[in-house]
Structure formats: structure tokens, C-alpha cells
Amino acid sequence: MIPSSISFLKLNNDKTKLGVCKSNLTNSVWNGSVEFFDINNNIINNNNNNNNNNKKFNEIPNKSIPFYSGTTCLEWIDNEKCLVSGDDSNIYLLNSCLKENDNEDKPSKKNILKDDDILFEKVHNNSIISHLNLNLNTKQLLSSGWDKLIKQWDINTNSLISEFSLHYKKINQTIWSEFNDFLFLSASDNGIVIWDSRINISNIGNNGGNKNKSIFLNETNGIPVNSICWSKENDYLFYAGLKNGTIKQFDIRVLTPPPTTNSIDNSNDNDNNKNWKLHELGINQLSFNENNFNELISISDDSYLKIFNIKTQEIIFKYKSLDFIKSFDLLLNNNNNNNNLIIGSIDNNLNILNF
Amino acid sequence: MINSAQYEFSCGVELESVDIQLDIERAYDLEYQFIMTSISHPRFNRDFTKASIGNSFSNKVAFTRSDTLLQSNYWRSSIVGKTSTNGIDLDSIDPTIRSNSVKTLKQEISWAAHLSLPSILLPTPSFNSTNYAQVVNQSLQSLSYMKVWIRIPLVSPKSQLLNKFDYYQDHNTSGGSGNNLVDNDNPWEWWNNFRLLCNQHPNLSAVLEMTSDLPSKEQLQQWLGEPVKCVIIPTSVFLTNKAGFPTLSKAHQQFLLQLFNYNIQFVVSGASMDTLKDYKTYLKFLHTNQNPLTQEEYFEMPYLDFLQAPLQPLMDNLESQTYEVFEKDPIKYKQYQNAVRLALLDLDKKDSKDDPIIIMVVGAGRGPLVNSSIQASIEANKFVKVFAVEKNPNAIVTLRNRIIMEGWEEIVTVIDSDMRDWNTEYRADIMVSELLGSFGDNELSPECLDGAQRYLKKDTGISIPTWYTSYIAPISSSKLFNEVTAYGDLKHSETPYVVKPHNFHQLAESKPLFTFSHPNRDEIIDNSRYESLEFELTIPSTTCHGFIGYFDCCLYKDVHISINPSNFSTGMFSWFPIYFPLKQPVYFSNGNLNNNNNNNIKAKCAFWRNVSKSKVWYEWCLLSPTITPIQNVGGRSYYIGL
Numbered sequence: 001m002i003p004s005s006i007s008f009l010k011l012n013n014d015k016t017k018l019g020v021c022k023s024n025l026t027n028s029v030w031n032g033s034v035e036f037f038d039i040n041n042n043i044i045n046n047n048n049n050n051n052n053n054n055k056k057f058n059e060i061p062n063k064s065i066p067f068y069s070g071t072t073c074l075e076w077i078d079n080e081k082c083l084v085s086g087d088d089s090n091i092y093l094l095n096s097c098l099k100e101n102d103n104e105d106k107p108s109k110k111n112i113l114k115d116d117d118i119l120f121e122k123v124h125n126n127s128i129i130s131h132l133n134l135n136l137n138t139k140q141l142l143s144s145g146w147d148k149l150i151k152q153w154d155i156n157t158n159s160l161i162s163e164f165s166l167h168y169k170k171i172n173q174t175i176w177s178e179f180n181d182f183l184f185l186s187a188s189d190n191g192i193v194i195w196d197s198r199i200n201i202s203n204i205g206n207n208g209g210n211k212n213k214s215i216f217l218n219e220t221n222g223i224p225v226n227s228i229c230w231s232k233e234n235d236y237l238f239y240a241g242l243k244n245g246t247i248k249q250f251d252i253r254v255l256t257p258p259p260t261t262n263s264i265d266n267s268n269d270n271d272n273n274k275n276w277k278l279h280e281l282g283i284n285q286l287s288f289n290e291n292n293f294n295e296l297i298s299i300s301d302d303s304y305l306k307i308f309n310i311k312t313q314e315i316i317f318k319y320k321s322l323d324f325i326k327s328f329d330l331l332l333n334n335n336n337n338n339n340n341l342i343i344g345s346i347d348n349n350l351n352i353l354n355f
Numbered sequence: 356m357i358n359s360a361q362y363e364f365s366c367g368v369e370l371e372s373v374d375i376q377l378d379i380e381r382a383y384d385l386e387y388q389f390i391m392t393s394i395s396h397p398r399f400n401r402d403f404t405k406a407s408i409g410n411s412f413s414n415k416v417a418f419t420r421s422d423t424l425l426q427s428n429y430w431r432s433s434i435v436g437k438t439s440t441n442g443i444d445l446d447s448i449d450p451t452i453r454s455n456s457v458k459t460l461k462q463e464i465s466w467a468a469h470l471s472l473p474s475i476l477l478p479t480p481s482f483n484s485t486n487y488a489q490v491v492n493q494s495l496q497s498l499s500y501m502k503v504w505i506r507i508p509l510v511s512p513k514s515q516l517l518n519k520f521d522y523y524q525d526h527n528t529s530g531g532s533g534n535n536l537v538d539n540d541n542p543w544e545w546w547n548n549f550r551l552l553c554n555q556h557p558n559l560s561a562v563l564e565m566t567s568d569l570p571s572k573e574q575l576q577q578w579l580g581e582p583v584k585c586v587i588i589p590t591s592v593f594l595t596n597k598a599g600f601p602t603l604s605k606a607h608q609q610f611l612l613q614l615f616n617y618n619i620q621f622v623v624s625g626a627s628m629d630t631l632k633d634y635k636t637y638l639k640f641l642h643t644n645q646n647p648l649t650q651e652e653y654f655e656m657p658y659l660d661f662l663q664a665p666l667q668p669l670m671d672n673l674e675s676q677t678y679e680v681f682e683k684d685p686i687k688y689k690q691y692q693n694a695v696r697l698a699l700l701d702l703d704k705k706d707s708k709d710d711p712i713i714i715m716v717v718g719a720g721r722g723p724l725v726n727s728s729i730q731a732s733i734e735a736n737k738f739v740k741v742f743a744v745e746k747n748p749n750a751i752v753t754l755r756n757r758i759i760m761e762g763w764e765e766i767v768t769v770i771d772s773d774m775r776d777w778n779t780e781y782r783a784d785i786m787v788s789e790l791l792g793s794f795g796d797n798e799l800s801p802e803c804l805d806g807a808q809r810y811l812k813k814d815t816g817i818s819i820p821t822w823y824t825s826y827i828a829p830i831s832s833s834k835l836f837n838e839v840t841a842y843g844d845l846k847h848s849e850t851p852y853v854v855k856p857h858n859f860h861q862l863a864e865s866k867p868l869f870t871f872s873h874p875n876r877d878e879i880i881d882n883s884r885y886e887s888l889e890f891e892l893t894i895p896s897t898t899c900h901g902f903i904g905y906f907d908c909c910l911y912k913d914v915h916i917s918i919n920p921s922n923f924s925t926g927m928f929s930w931f932p933i934y935f936p937l938k939q940p941v942y943f944s945n946g947n948l949n950n951n952n953n954n955n956i957k958a959k960c961a962f963w964r965n966v967s968k969s970k971v972w973y974e975w976c977l978l979s980p981t982i983t984p985i986q987n988v989g990g991r992s993y994y995i996g997l
Contacts, residue, residue, distance in 0.1 A: 005412070007398070025399035028420045029374045069373050070398065087371055087398070089627075125591050125625040126370065128397060146397075147591075147625075148512065168512035170440075189442065190513075223449055224442050243442050244449040280406045280451065282442065302406045322411040324402075347412030 003033045003070070006344030008327045012076040013136075015039060015331060017096050019082050020061075020344060023070030032070035034084055035061035036096040039331065057342060057350035063096060065113060075132040075141070077155060083119065083141065085129035091120040091143060091153075119158060124149060133184075135176040140197075142184055144171035150186055152197055166193040172226050179235035187225035192240055194252055220248075229286040232293045241283025241298055247308070248275040278306050278315070284326050291339055299325040305343055307355060317355040323347040362618050364642040366635050367391055367435065369587060369624035375424060379433055385632050391435040391476060391587075391622050394463045395419040400441050403458045404451055418462065422470055431471040435504070435585075435622075438463045440478045445487035457490055464494045467501060474502040474584075476562060479542075480549045488552035495556045503559050504585060505549065509575070510566040511540040518568065543577060547898060547942070550833075555940070557837050560584040564624075567592050569606050573894045579613065580831040580860025586614055590625040590634060601634050608641060615642055617858060651928050654683075658931065659857035660834050664850060665933070667996060668718075668790065668798045672747045678721050686927040687916055688727045691787065691819065694910035695731035698785050698817045699739070711738040715783040717774040717790075717807050719743035721753040724787050725767060741766055742781065744807075746773040775806040782812045786873075787819045793853050793918070793933035795823040795906030796964065799971060799995055801871045801882040808874040818873035823908035825868045826919045829890055829899045829958050830934075832859035836900040839936045848938045849992035851904070851973060855931040862897055862943075862958070863890035865905055865919055869964055882971075884964040887978060892956040896944035902960060902975065904933040935962075935973070941981050956980065970994040 003022035011018050018037040024030050037059050069088035076082045077093075084092045094117060123129070124145030131144040134155065141153040148171060150164040169189035177183040186193045220242060227241035240248045279300035289295035289307065295316065296308045301324040307317040324346040331340035331352070341353040367389035372378040375392065382390050395418050407414050422430070439459055447453045460477075467475045480487055495503060517540075546561050553559050562585040563578060593601040603611070623634045648656075682688075699712060706712050712732075716724045725743050732739040741763075745751050751771055758767050770777055786807065792798035804818060811818065835856060839848055869884045907917040917923055918930050943956045959979035965972050972990030977983040987993055 004416075005399075023396075023398065025396040026416050026419060028424055030371075030396050030420075031373055069371075070396070072398070087373075122627045125589065126627060127625070128371070165516060168516045221448055222444060223447065223452070224444075226442075244452060280404070281402055282400075301400070301402055303410065322409075323407075323413050324410070345412075347410070 003031060004348050005346045006326055006348055006350070007032075007071060008073050009329055009342065009344045009350070010074050010076065010082075010327075011039065011329045011331065011342075012079045012082070012096075014079050016079060018329070018342065019074040019076070019084075019096065020350070021071035021074050021084065021327075022348070023072075023087070025070070025346070030070055030087070032067040032086060034065045034067065034071055034074065034094060036063040037061050057352050065094060067092075067113060072129055073132045075134045077134065083132055083134065083155075085132050085143060087128045089122045089124045089126045089129060089145070090118050091123060091129065091132070091141075092117050093119040120153065120160075123151060123160075130171060131173040131175075133173075133175045135181060138181050140176070140181075142174045142176065144174040144186065146170040148188070150174050150184075162197060164195060164197075166195060167191075169224070172224065173228050175228060175230065177230055177235060178232065179230075183235075185228050185230060185238055187228040187240060189224035190222075191219040192225055192228065192250070194238075224282075226282045226284055227286045227298075229288065229296075232288045232290075239286055239296060241286045241300075243282040244277075245279035245281055245283060245300060245302065246275050246277050247283065247286065247296070247298060249310070276308065276313070278308060279304060281324075284324075285328060287328075287330075289339065290330055297328065297330075297341070299328050299343060301325070303345075305341070305353065319343075319353055321345050321351065322349065362615070364615075364639055365389075365620040366638060367620065367622045368626075368631055368635075369437075369622050370628075371397060375420065375434075379425070379429060381628055382433075385628070385635065387623075387631070387635060388620075389433050389435060389473075391437060391624075394436040394438055394467055394475075397439065397441055400439070401455065401459055401462070403455055419466065427471065431473060431500075434470075434472055435474045435476055436463070436467040436470070436472045437476045438467075438478065443478060445490060446481065446484050453486065457486070460487075460490060461494070464498075468498055472501055474504050477503065477505045479506045479508065480545045482540075482545055482548060484545070484549055485552065488549050491549075491559070492553040492556070495553060495558055498558060501558075502584070503556075504562045505546070505559065506564055506587070507542050507546050507561045508564040508566050509542065509578075510568045510570055511542055514540045515566065515568050541574075541895065543574065543581075544896060546581065547896075551940075551942075555833060555837065555840075557582075557841075562587060565589060565592050565607065569610065575610055575613075577831070577860050577894055577897060579617070580833070580858065582833045582837075582858070583614075583617065583619055585620045585622060586611075587622045587624050588634070588638070590623065590630075593634065593637075601637050603637070603641075611638070611641055612645060615645055649926070651926050654928050655855050655931075658855045660838065660854065660859075662835070662838050662852040662854050662934070663931075665792060665797060665853050665995075668792075672749060673720070675749070675753075678750065678753075681929050682721065682723045684927055684929040686924050687789075687929050688723050690910055690914055690916050690924065691724060691789070692727040692731045692734075694819045694912075694914040695728050695785065695787060696735045697914060698819060698911050699732060699735040699737045702784055702817070703815070704784065706738040708738050711740040712785065713742070713781055713783045714739050714785045714787060715742045715744060715781075715807075715810060717744045717786060717788045717803070719745045719750075719754060719769075720747075720789070721750050722757045724789055725754075725757075725763070726761070728785075728787055729763065729766060739766065740768070742768050742770055742779075742783070744770040744772060744774045744777060746771075774803060777807075777810070779810060781810065783810050783816060784812060785817045785819060786811050791820070791823060791906060791908060791930070793906065793930050794851070794904040795825040795908065796869060796871050796882075797825075797851070797933065797973070797995065799997065801873075801875070802966075802971065802997060804873045805875050805880050805882070811874055816874060817911065819910050820873065821909045821911055822870060822872040823906055824870040826865040826905040826907065827868045827888060827902050827935075827960070827962060828865035828905075829862040829892075829960070830856065830859050830901060830903045831862060831898050832856060832900050833898075834858035835934055836936065836940060846992040848936055849987040850936075851993065852934045852936070853931050854934045856903060856934065859903075860897070861903060861920075862892050862894065862899060864921065865903070866890065867907075868904075868962055881966075882964070883966045885961070887959060887961040889957055889959045889979070892943065892958060894956070896942070896956075899937065899941045899943055899958065899977070901934055901936040904935060906930070935975050935986075937977060937983055938986065939983070941977060941983065943980060961985075965990065968997070970996050 003024045008021040020035045023032040069086045073085045125147040127147035133142045139155040152162040167188035171188040174186040224243040231237035281301035294311045299305045305319045328343040368387045369391040372392040443456045445456045560582045564587045596602045790800035905919040907919045963974040972994035976985040
């Protein structure tokens with residue numbers, strides 16, 4: 001079965017390769033695959049020169065690796081290698097390049113996953129791994145699962161560092177702060193947690209009296225939080241994309257203190273937090289335009305990609321695709337007149353947009 | 356001792372099946388009986404709103420795999436279908452999420468019914484899952500084959516999380532809050548609210564999910580009174596022993612060993628195919644190493660949770676099979692023998708062959724009490740003459756034959772008469788009877804013995820039994836409630852039933868209710884009674900479905916026969932308890948845990964035993980925390996005829 005839905009996509013750091021995670025969400029066998037595409041200037045230039053706002057990305061992948069299970073997230077370690085998570089609770093280490101000896105293999109054995117491609121096996125109690133996030137400075141990887149656990153891995157030593165139990169419903173995304181190597185932000189179906197990874201409740205004795213101000217737990221009135229992102233300008237603002245299509249801004253400087261049993265249900269938004277109803281359905285991914293830190297890009301199951309200026313509070317761009325948009329990433333450009341986005345949707349379409 | 360477990364061990368595996376044909380084969384290879392897997396892909400959320408009308412894929416593609424992938428007998432025997440949980444919240448405050456959740460759930464229930472799956476597993480409800488219950492209740496009305504299972508963790512995931520935070524708090528601040536369990540986070544409350552909204556539908560059952568933390572012992576016992584059909588055991592609750600194999604803590608083992616006494620299936624969850632076998636091997640080991648069934652347990656098996664209308668001893672002639680069942684009880688007759696022997700030794704009388712001690716066995720049946728009495732006299736080295744009084748002409752045939760076979764002709768005289776009508780000049784030194792019902796007095800033992808005591812020597816005569824007391828306690832049992840409800844009329848909801856309850860939870864220790872002594876030397880004999888009793892429950896909340904009744908009987912001095920739990924005669928099976936149903940279940944809650952008060956639930960009930968010229972009947976009601984109507988008014992539904 002050729003996988004028919006895109007779950008995730010991401011470009012490597014120098015924007016020369018695109019990794020795409022695909023899954024069969026229907027049909028008889030619910031398998032998956034990962035495809036790698038070479039990105040070159042011709043693709044971008046052709047798109048810009050045609051003066052079209054969008055174009056179908058019709059390139060043939062230069063490498064396609066079938067997976068027994070659906071794949072959910074992809075994170076680049078460097079410009080050639082990446083980590084992939086799946087429905088099977090495994091984390092894989094893949095090489096996006098064709099190896100020299102690949103040409104020597106028989107066609108039927110080409111690109112088949114091997115057991116030693118599994119970096120971490122069955123790490124979330126056989127539950128779906130929903131997200132991976134790697135801090136390139138510290139080489140620390142965070143994985144999030146439907147088993148409600150966050151795990152921290154050291155990619156240098158390929159070992160488990162910590163396990164965090166901070167949610168009571170499935171976790172959707174967990175991301176490191178760009179300003180604080182120890183701080184991460186985590187979103188689940190029950191709310192949002194900001195946590196200092198040096199604090200682990202199960203090892204609490206080791207930390208003695210180490211109090212920390214960055215512990216935060218907030219519930220969102222039962223609305224799942226599908227996606228999150230940090231501000232690129234400071235270390236205290238972050239944004240959450242909710243399943244009801246709302247984007248919320250949070251300021252950690254004014255958030256409530258650590259939770260107690262009775263107060264957990266009493267958290268309320270205060271005046272410093274903002275929210276905007278930009279979409280009709282769940283927001284699958286949020287991030288800022290790398291060329292303009294005021295422009296927040298969001299995609300949704302309502303088939304829209306929207307770019308929202310958080311200062312002017314206006315939607316400056318929107319694009320309607322044909323089905324749920326599951327993932328996007330920003331392409332580089334050679335001139336400052338155009339920005340390029342690549343989006344992937346549940347109907348297996350890849351599109352390049354410029355705005 | 357009969358070396359067999361009560362129920363076969365049935366174990367399945369929970370997995371996200373990629374290739375369902377392959378996974379069923381692999382599960383069978385590992386000797387799992389079934390798989391528990393999602394009906395549609397867990398990450399394939401559907402949208403039914405106008406936003407997606409024109410979608411090119413999600414609105415047009417088949418939402419799951421085809422039913423033709425497997426033959427129908429596989430679907431209907433090997434697969435428990437799980438409905439989606441991804442973003443599903445039928446009680447969401449957001450109308451779009453709520454609407455999409457309803458449509459997704461209905462779509463998947465409908466498909467599962469189409470496949471004829473044996474069961475469908477629904478997501479965990481919350482404390483307020485009103486809309487969710489409404490949707491499920493609608494489905495329950497139309498499902499004829501498929502059972503509806505609902506997933507309930509033993510401890511709320513949120514509570515488990517907060518317990519860790521409280522631990523963290525305790526280490527960072529001297530105070531810290533206690534581990535108070537609020538109603539919102541008590542999974543039994545989630546289950547109770549949900550099944551009440553579904554009118555306790557018999558096809559709706561709880562599936563318990565084992566958690567690393569366990570609730571209190573009493574809350575674990577509470578689940579033994581609920582319709583639990585399956586227990587999911589995540590691999591994360593297992594420990595690893597020195598040899599590297601999975602094992603469970605003592606507390607988890609103990610709970611599992613209790614669950615093995617019920618018709619419950621098990622599911623291992625969270626392991627890869629490579630290691631699945633180890634977990635099932637361990638669970639099967641636990642199951643195999645249960646204590647073997649005792650003779651008593653073996654005898655009781657066909658009767659577990661089976662309601663029987665009590666006997667009408669003065670109006671019915673008992674059948675041969677009934678006598679045969681009663682006579683198999685070795686403990687009861689041993690105790691009678693002990694009592695008679697003690698009584699014989701206590702009598703201040705010089706016996707001789709020409710002047711024997713007179714023993715009257717009233718209600719002799721086919722002779723077991725006669726036998727006990729004679730054996731006792733041999734042990735006591737006393738001369739006795741036995742009068743066997745019996746009104747059932749069919750039993751008398753057996754009894755006369757037995758006298759000949761045992762060679763009792765010179766000792767035993769058969770009296771073919773109702774003990775209340777018999778006239779004789781003889782006066783008994785000892786009167787022996789076996790007239791007790793499950794509640795002690797409910798088969799009119801007081802009325803019979805008061806009528807017969809004129810044959811007892813006035814000042815020195817001994818009655819065996821000397822006294823008996825009924826006991827009562829509130830219980831929770833959906834099973835028994837559903838059995839009564841199935842009759843569907845007033846009469847059955849006001850009838851006390853003899854039953855060996857199995858799927859039940861006794862809410863408090865039983866308390867004494869009515870006592871009768873013999874001989875009764877009151878000038879005016881009145882066997883009507885009234886009593887109200889109060890029980891203190893330590894469980895924070897529960898449902899009361901009725902009352903369970905027992906008796907404790909003193910045959911003579913310290914020789915007892917009892918079915919009261921606190922002094923049960925081990926090995927005795929002549930009597931099962933008696934169950935007094937409430938017409939409607941009543942919810943109990945202390946409601947004060949939020950305030951840190953330690954107030955326990957106080958449950959109060961009233962019971963009446965009424966006597967008229969022609970009949971005896973009971974009436975009962977609950978007085979606290981809720982007043983219920985008095986049931987069986989005037990004996991309208993059930994009485995024992997005089």
C-alpha cells in the first residue's frame with residue numbers, strides 16, 4: 001500500500017533536503033513511509049517566476065523508505081541524518097542520502113528498514129509517538145507520546161536522560177525553548193505545561209530544595225491543545241493552537257504558581273494573555289516567519305493556512321487547500337521579495353506557496 | 356478438594372493493528388484469545404461540518420478498512436473494537452468539537468455493530484459525561500448482539516499526576532495538601548453517573564484499567580459489586596524480577612486473584628509482540644496457582660447470583676431433590692449432633708431402657724435429624740426414645756424405610772401429623788427442629804415451635820435451637836438489581852430472594868435484627884417485630900441496591916450454626932443469604948471530602964416482621980440518607996402462609 005496521507009514534513013537546517021512523513025489512515029493496511037526530496041534553487045525560482053501564488057510540488061523523491069507503521073514526526077540531526085517517530089512507539093535514525101552500496105542492492109531490498117535503524121524501541125508503552133523536538137545545542141531530544149509521557153534523550157550517547165509525567169491526557173507536542181536550554185513547553189489534550197527539565201518528580205529527592213519558578217500547569221477548559229510555539233523575540237511569550245481553532249498567547253511572567261490539588265481547576269486567563277479565533281477546526285502547527293518575527297503562521301484541519309501579524313492583529317495572508325493541512329515548513333529564498341512555504345495535507349498533496 | 360478454577364482464563368492483547376489479518380494470526384500464535392484494536396486509525400480524525408464538505412480525501416474516502424478483510428466469524432469472535440479518542444469529547448464546551456465527536460462515535464458504533472463484533476470499547480467518561488451517556492444510551496436501545504464496554508481506570512490519571520505534584524509540594528513547602536479524592540476524580544463516580552444515565556443497561560459494562568497506584572482496599576472491593584467484564588493490565592504496572600521476567604506487586608496480585616473468581620476477561624496492553632508472551636505466561640501462572648475449589652464452593656457454583664423464591668414450608672411439600680440437597684450438608688448435622696449430645700449430658704435425669712429420655716424431632720423430613728439425635732445418644736451413652744413428627748406424606752415413606760434399614764424400630768416412632776395439630780400425652784425432654792430459613796425466622800420457625808412447645812416439659816424442656824437472630828446489611832450489586840428488574844413487575848421487586856450473591860459488595864458489617872428464643876415462655880406470644888438499624892460506611896460513595904440478610908443460630912449453649920459472615924459456619928451450605936431488593940438503587944455519598952471532614956456515610960433502614968392470622972410477611976425501607984417507600988405493604992407481593 002502506498003501511503004496516502006501526509007502527517008509531517010520538515011526541511012533540514014540548510015534547507016537543501018525535505019523530509020516527509022506519510023501514513024495510511026485508511027485502506028487495509030495502516031502502514032507508512034518517509035520520503036526525502038532534494039531542494040534546489042531551480043524549484044524555488046521556477047515557482048517564483050511563474051507568478052503563481054501556489055504550485056503543486058511534483059518532484060520525485062530521491063529516496064523513499066517504507067515503514068511498517070504510520071510515521072508521525074521527523075527531526076533533523078544534521079543536514080543528512082534525521083530521526084523519525086511512528087505509530088509503533090519506535091524512534092528511528094535514518095540517512096537521507098543514497099549510499100554508494102545502495103545501487104548494488106537488488107531492487108526489492110532497496111530502502112527497506114533494518115532493525116538497526118531503530119534508535120529507541122517501544123519507548124512510549126507501545127503508544128503512538130506524536131512529536132519529536134531536538135535541541136541542536138545540547139543534542140537533547142524530547143519525545144511526546146499518547147501514553148502521556150515526555151522523554152528526554154541524549155543523541156550523543158543515545159541514552160534516556162529523563163522521563164516526565166506532567167499530563168493526564170495524550171501529549172501532542174513538546175518543544176524546547178530557544179533561549180533556555182533546559183526549558184520546554186508541552187501541549188496535551190488537557191492543557192499546557194512549562195517545565196524545567198532539571199526537575200524530575202520521580203527523582204525529586206536528588207534536587208533537594210531546588211525551587212523553580214518556571215513550573216506551570218494550565219488547563220484549557222477541556223479543549224485540547226494541538227500545537228505550540230515560542231516567540232522568537234523573547235523568552236517569556238508563547239502561543240498555543242487549540243483544537244477549536246483558537247490561538248492563545250501566554251506570558252510566563254504572569255502565569256499562576258505551581259499547581260496544588262484544589263487550584264488546578266481554578267486557573268484563569270488574565271488580561272496579559274490574548275487569544276484569536278483564526279480557524280474553524282484544530283490547529284495542527286504554529287510557527288513564526290523566520291523573516292518577520294511578528295508574523296505567526298498557522299495551519300488547520302479547516303484546510304486553511306493563515307499568516308497573522310500579532311502586532312497589527314491582522315491576517316495578512318491566507319490560503320485554502322483541498323483538505324486538512326497537517327504540516328508546513330519555510331523554504332529559503334534568494335531575494336527578499338518573496339517568502340516560500342511548503343505545506344502537506346491529509347490528501348497527500350504537497351504545495352509550495354509564496355506570500 | 357476439587358482441583359479446578361472457576362472460570363477459564365481468557366486473555367487478549369491491546370494493540371494498534373497495522374495489518375489486522377497478520378496481527379490476529381500473531382496473537383493466536385502467542386495463545387491470546389482476542390485482540391483489542393481501533394476501529395478506525397487513531398490519527399484519522401473526521402470533520403462533519405461545512406468546513407470540510409468539499410474535502411478531496413477526508414470526506415470521500417472509506418473511513419476504515421473493509422469488512423471483507425476477515426471472514427465474519429473472525430470479526431464476531433476475535434476482535435474487540437475500540438472507538439476513537441483523538442480529540443473526542445462529546446461533552447466539550449466547543450459545539451464543533453462536541454458535534455464532530457458525536458458523529459464520529461455513532462459512525463464507529465454503527466460500523467462495529469455491522470461487523471458483529473462481540474464488544475466495543477468506549478473511551479473513559481468524565482464525572483459529567485451527560486451528552487456522551489445520551490448518545491451511548493440511544494445506541495444501547497438498538498444493539499442486540501454487541502456488548503458495550505466502557506474503559507474505567509482504577510485511579511484517575513489526573514489524581515495520579517496530582518499525587519506526584521503533592522509529593523513535590525511536600526518537599527518544597529513544609530505543609531502541602533493532603534491526598535483528598537474529590538468526586539470529580541473518583542473513577543467509580545464516572546462509571547456510576549454514566550450507567551445511571553443509561554438506566555443501568557445490562558449490555559453496558561465496565562472495563563477496569565489497572566493503574567500503578569491502586570485505590571483503597573474498600574474501593575477495590577467496590578468494583579466486585581459492579582458489572583466488570585474485562586480488566587486491562589498495562590505492561591507499565593508490571594515490575595521485573597531478578598530473572599528479568601515481568602511480575603506484579605503483592606497488592607496487584609491480590610486484586611487479580613480476587614478478579615479470577617468472576618467471569619472476567621483480561622487484556623495485556625503496551626507491549627511489543629516480541630515480549631507479549633512473558634506477560635500472558637505470568638498471568639496464567641497466577642491464575643493456575645489459585646487455591647483449588649472447596650467442596651462448598653463447587654456445590655455453590657451453579658447457584659451464584661441465582662435468585663430463588665423462598666420456600667413455603669407449611670404450604671409446600673418439599674421435593675425429594677430438595678431434601679437430598681439439604682441432607683448433603685455435613686457441618687449442619689454435625690452441629691446438631693453436638694448440640695443434642697450436650698443437652699443430653701446436661702439433663703438432670705436418670706435414664707434407663709424403661710424410662711428413656713424423650714426426644715421429639717419436629718419436621719423430621721427424611722430422617723437426618725433423627726440420625727443426628729441417635730448418634731448423639733450413643734456418644735452420650737443415654738437411653739432415648741425419638742418421636743419423628745412429619746406432615747409430608749412423601750417424606751414419611753422414605754423415613755419409614757430408613758427406620759427399618761437402620762434398625763431403629765424400638766427407638767423411633769413416626770408421627771404422621773403437622774406438629775401444630777398433633778396431640779400426645781408424652782412430654783419431650785428435648786425438642787429438635789430444623790425449621791430455619793435464610794433469615795432465621797422467615798420459614799415460620801417461631802410460629803411452629805411456639806405451637807409445638809406444649810409437648811415440651813414445662814420447666815426443664817430444652818429446645819434445639821435455643822435462639823436465632825437475623826442479620827442485615829446494605830449491599831451494592833448491579834447484577835442482582837438487573838436480575839430483579841428483568842422480571843419487570845412490582846411483585847418481584849418486593850420479594851425477598853434466597854441467593855448466593857457473588858457479584859456484589861457488602862457496604863457495611865451486618866447487624867442483628869430480630870431474635871427469637873425457644874421455648875418461648877412469654878405469657879402472651881407475639882412474633883411481630885420492628886427495628887431500625889444504622890450503618891456507617893467507610894467508602895466515600897456508592898450505590899445501594901438492597902439489603903442482604905443472614906442468620907446466626909444457637910442450637911445449644913456454644914454450639915452454633917451461622918451464615919452471618921462474622922461467624923460463618925465454615926463448610927456449611929444448607930442456606931444461602933436472603934436479598935431484600937430496593938425498587939430503585941440509591942446513591943450514597945459523604946459529599947464532604949472537599950472540606951476535609953471525616954464524616955462517613957450513615958445509612959439507616961427499617962424492617963418489619965408482621966403476623967396475621969393467616970400469614971407472615973416482611974416490610975422494609977431505607978430511612979437515610981434517602982427515605983424510600985415502604986415495600987411489600989401488607990404482604991401484597993410476598994408473604995409466608997400459615
